[in-house]
Amino acid sequence: MIPVEVVDAALPTxxxxxxxxxxxxxxxxxxxxxxxxxxxxxxxxxxGEYALSVSDEGIGLPAGYDPGATSGLGMRVISTLVGQLYGRLNFGANGSGPGAKFTVVFPDAG
Ligand SMILES: Nc1ncnc2c1ncn2[C@@H]1O[C@H](COP(=O)(O)OP(=O)(O)OP(=O)(O)O)[C@@H](O)[C@H]1O
Ligand SMILES: [Mg+2]
Incomplete structure (x- = not known):
């Protein structure tokens, strides 16, 4: 199961x-x-600012993790999309527990 918590947001399509x-x-x-x-x-x-977060409870990200330096396609796609939102990508530990957390902070209008 994936818990999803959202605020009421009116965002352009x-x-x-x-x-x-x-x-x-x-x-x-x-x-x-x-x-x-x-x-x-x-x-x-x-x-005027929103934050979208996805977190898990896995092994987390290694020290010095650089999403731009991976061979995967996913992070490249994400970074292009974050740019389209005029946003920024933050990443790190999932609070005090195990796991990774990625947060995209973006303005509600371009
Ligand atoms: N939630 C996460 N927990 C731990 N490591 C992660 C997590 N998300 C991404 N990573 C690390 O970042 C790397 C890059 O992710 P990316 O999505 O670019 O590639 P991928 O998932 O390996 O391949 P693809 O997305 O092309 O299927 C991953 O290979 C993994 O090492
Ligand atoms: Mg991926």
Whole structure:
């Protein structure tokens, strides 16, 4: 089961499409490389700004992890889509527990 927590958000269709593709890639990665519960959330972090997060409870990311330096296709797709949202990608540990967490922070308008 994948718990999904979202705020009410009114976003232009042009933002929904890349967001959906990002969620698909991050959830695929959490399932493939992570373990345990996968959690997806969308938060309104400040006026005009949203944060989309996908976390898992797997081994987490290695020290010095560089998403741009991997051979996979997923991170390249994600980074292109994050650019389309004028957003930025943060990544690291999933809170204090095990696992990885990826967060895309993006403005509600381009
Ligand atoms: N949730 C995660 N937990 C641990 N490592 C991860 C996680 N997500 C990504 N990674 C690491 O980042 C690398 C790059 O991810 P990326 O999606 O680009 O490639 P991939 O998933 O290996 O291949 P592809 O997406 O092309 O099927 C992964 O190979 C993995 O080492
Ligand atoms: Mg992948």
């Amino acid at each position: 042009a933002r929904i499409v890349p967001l959906g593709l990002i969620v698909a890639e991050l959830v695929a990665n959490a399932a493939k490389h992570g373990a345990g519960r996968i959690r997806v959330s969308l938060d309104h972090t400040s006026p």
